[in-house]
Amino acid sequence: MKTFCSVWLLLSLVELSPAPPVSQEPPLACTGAPGHAPQSETAEDMASTGDLEPTHYPARRAATVALHYLNTHHGSPFRVFGLQQVHKASAEDVAAGGRKYKLDFSVTDWASGSEGPALRCSADVLFPQTERHSGPEVQLRCEALQQINRTAQEEHAFYQRYISPDSAVSARDIPDSYGNVSEEMQPFWRLARVAASFIMLRESSERTEFNMAQVASVAQQGSSEEQLMLEFVVLLHDFPSQEIIQWKLLASWSPDRGVRVLQTEWQPRCPHATKPPN
Amino acid sequence: MLPGSASLDKKPTMKGSIMWVLLVLALVVQDRLAGGLEHKSYDYTKYHTMDEISAWMNQIERENPDVVSSMIYGQTYENRNISLLKIGLNSTTTKKAVWMDCGIHAREWIAPAFCQYFVKEILGSYEKDSKVNALLKNLDFYITPVLNMDGYIYSWIDDTTRLWRKSRSPGTGNCTCFGTDLNRNFYANWGMVGISRDCCSEIYNGPSPLSESEAKAVTDFLGMHQNQLLCYLTIHSYGQLILVPYGHPNISAPNYDELMEVGLAAAKAIKSVHGKSYKVGSSPDVLYANSGSSRDFARLIGIPYSFTFELRDEGQHGFLLPEDQIQPTCEEAYQGAMSIINYVHDKNFKSAAITVTATLWTTLTALWISSTNVI
Numbered sequence: 001m002k003t004f005c006s007v008w009l010l011l012s013l014v015e016l017s018p019a020p021p022v023s024q025e026p027p028l029a030c031t032g033a034p035g036h037a038p039q040s041e042t043a044e045d046m047a048s049t050g051d052l053e054p055t056h057y058p059a060r061r062a063a064t065v066a067l068h069y070l071n072t073h074h075g076s077p078f079r080v081f082g083l084q085q086v087h088k089a090s091a092e093d094v095a096a097g098g099r100k101y102k103l104d105f106s107v108t109d110w111a112s113g114s115e116g117p118a119l120r121c122s123a124d125v126l127f128p129q130t131e132r133h134s135g136p137e138v139q140l141r142c143e144a145l146q147q148i149n150r151t152a153q154e155e156h157a158f159y160q161r162y163i164s165p166d167s168a169v170s171a172r173d174i175p176d177s178y179g180n181v182s183e184e185m186q187p188f189w190r191l192a193r194v195a196a197s198f199i200m201l202r203e204s205s206e207r208t209e210f211n212m213a214q215v216a217s218v219a220q221q222g223s224s225e226e227q228l229m230l231e232f233v234v235l236l237h238d239f240p241s242q243e244i245i246q247w248k249l250l251a252s253w254s255p256d257r258g259v260r261v262l263q264t265e266w267q268p269r270c271p272h273a274t275k276p277p278n
Numbered sequence: 279m280l281p282g283s284a285s286l287d288k289k290p291t292m293k294g295s296i297m298w299v300l301l302v303l304a305l306v307v308q309d310r311l312a313g314g315l316e317h318k319s320y321d322y323t324k325y326h327t328m329d330e331i332s333a334w335m336n337q338i339e340r341e342n343p344d345v346v347s348s349m350i351y352g353q354t355y356e357n358r359n360i361s362l363l364k365i366g367l368n369s370t371t372t373k374k375a376v377w378m379d380c381g382i383h384a385r386e387w388i389a390p391a392f393c394q395y396f397v398k399e400i401l402g403s404y405e406k407d408s409k410v411n412a413l414l415k416n417l418d419f420y421i422t423p424v425l426n427m428d429g430y431i432y433s434w435i436d437d438t439t440r441l442w443r444k445s446r447s448p449g450t451g452n453c454t455c456f457g458t459d460l461n462r463n464f465y466a467n468w469g470m471v472g473i474s475r476d477c478c479s480e481i482y483n484g485p486s487p488l489s490e491s492e493a494k495a496v497t498d499f500l501g502m503h504q505n506q507l508l509c510y511l512t513i514h515s516y517g518q519l520i521l522v523p524y525g526h527p528n529i530s531a532p533n534y535d536e537l538m539e540v541g542l543a544a545a546k547a548i549k550s551v552h553g554k555s556y557k558v559g560s561s562p563d564v565l566y567a568n569s570g571s572s573r574d575f576a577r578l579i580g581i582p583y584s585f586t587f588e589l590r591d592e593g594q595h596g597f598l599l600p601e602d603q604i605q606p607t608c609e610e611a612y613q614g615a616m617s618i619i620n621y622v623h624d625k626n627f628k629s630a631a632i633t634v635t636a637t638l639w640t641t642l643t644a645l646w647i648s649s650t651n652v653i
Contacts, residue, residue: 179601
């Protein structure tokens with residue numbers, strides 16, 4: 001009888017204790033896991049299917065993912081693409097769960113400045129629906145991509161300059177607080193942007209929209225297998241959460257092999273948790 | 279020989295020198311006054327510290343006493359005076375008003391730069407440009423160059439603080455993080471969507487609505503002037519967007535169609551300057567859903583034309599917009615803002631002749647109706 005009463009009491013206690021509200025997390029010393037939708041109370045699944053308005057965010061977020069994919073494949077110290085415009089977009093639910101976007105958009109090469117021509121691209125972007133986050137899958141076609149090879153000479157010169165054994169480039173805050181990037185640092189900024197695109201691509205979902213806010217630091221490592229080896233710390237900005245997310249990464253580059261990202265490490269940023277610097 | 283003649287030949291008189299000095303002084307003073315806003319010393323193409331901006335505000339007020347006065351309307355968490363510049367000409371008719379604030383978010387440095395540019399432009403053109411003159415005659419402009427002063431100052435400390443966004447109030451309870459997102463803290467569907475209850479988050483909406491003194495200051499001012507205010511503009515970066523209320527996806531402003539029309543016209547005006555495309559729409563459409571924004575609050579209390587500007591760029595530099603883009607960004611944003619302000623003005627201030635005619639027709643029509651209605 002006693003056992004029964006205590007068990008019954010225990011059970012009722014368990015039932016009565018309130019489950020924590022889904023949306024409420026305990027105050028953290030640092031921001032939560034990187035890349036995923038923030039602990040924000042955005043209404044779930046607002047994205048529609050069918051034709052999408054090209055100027056609205058669902059189309060733009062998917063196009064940004066395609067852009068990151070493009071940069072991982074075709075970016076270099078002398079070529080980084082930016083999204084110019086989304087022309088057409090549609091989305092449909094996929095049998096395995098998740099949503100697939102069909103996009104028609106244009107990009108420009110930031111390295112060409114304002115005179116650069118726009119490249120037309122089409123892409124399929126699939127955001128899978130999985131228990132744990134897995135990155136989107138992209139299929140991409142851009143016109144006239146092969147024809148853009150004017151940068152080969154600059155790439156080669158850049159490579160020759162920095163592949164020498166005693167080269168040890170290191171710098172901080174690119175751009176600086178005033179938006180300045182020195183001539184010499186421009187290619188390193190672009191390399192960081194391309195390398196960061198690997199991370200931005202992998203971490204993207206329908207509820208994120210990433211840009212690279214700043215290169216916190218670049219430190220050249222000893223060259224390996226004729227690759228320039230660079231350790232970057234990049235600060236990514238996510239629109240919906242407005243968070244600045246810090247990643248350390250190790251990337252290699254050569255004109256032949258392009259950019260490869262070898263290691264990535266999320267670095268929790270807790271400037272808000274410390275006393276203000278004096 | 280006369281007694282004084284020797285001295286006349288040898289040196290200029292004291293009187294002559296004084297006259298000459300006075301003449302030169304008069305010319306210099308005249309030149310400074312006539313210049314109005316010839317601020318060769320203030321560089322509108324550079325980012326400025328809070329101290330520089332405060333000094334600039336004082337200078338603007340001093341140099342334009344007939345048109346400019348400053349008002350302190352609240353305090354920041356760190357007890358700084360929040361002040362605005364009130365710009366307008368004296369008028370015998372009732373005046374309406376336009377509100378503009380910049381720098382709700384600390385890291386968006388281009389926004390305060392734009393407020394300063396805007397002030398310079400209207401003060402530099404109202405004497406010669408009859409359209410701007412009419413605006414200043416019929417409207418008072420309330421312009422806050424930096425609303426989140428604590429955050430802005432913090433973002434200037436060093437490279438690790440540059441990307442700060444929120445206020446600088448300390449966290450409450452167990453929270454060790456600082457700051458509330460001022461643009462989620464207003465009493466406008468507070469806490470409903472697009473916020474975080476994690477006080478370390480960049481979109482933390484505060485322990486309660488208007489917990490932040492900066493948001494309270496704006497709220498109080500808007501409330502006191504709500505009958506006067508026609509237009510509320512809040513300036514941010516980045517993204518190249520013009521946002522209309524509301525931030526909640528299920529709530530539409532009653533004049534949404536008109537707001538979209540006016541916004542699209544502003545985007546067209548922007549594009550005509552340097553070819554930059556600004557997208558127009560409600561926040562949940564073109565950016566993300568959010569609540570507790572100042573723009574939504576302004577619209578909710580009845581200020582009919584309420585917009586958020588997100589200035590350059592679209593992500594290449596983001597918050598770290600290079601100084602050589604300050605001028606072109608301000609030029610295009612100015613045309614966008616003026617497009618809205620002119621629309622709002624023209625809708626509310628018809629010329630005298632038209633008013634007389636309208637009154638006549640109204641009177642005649644009323645007479646006719648009353649005569650035909652006699653039973």
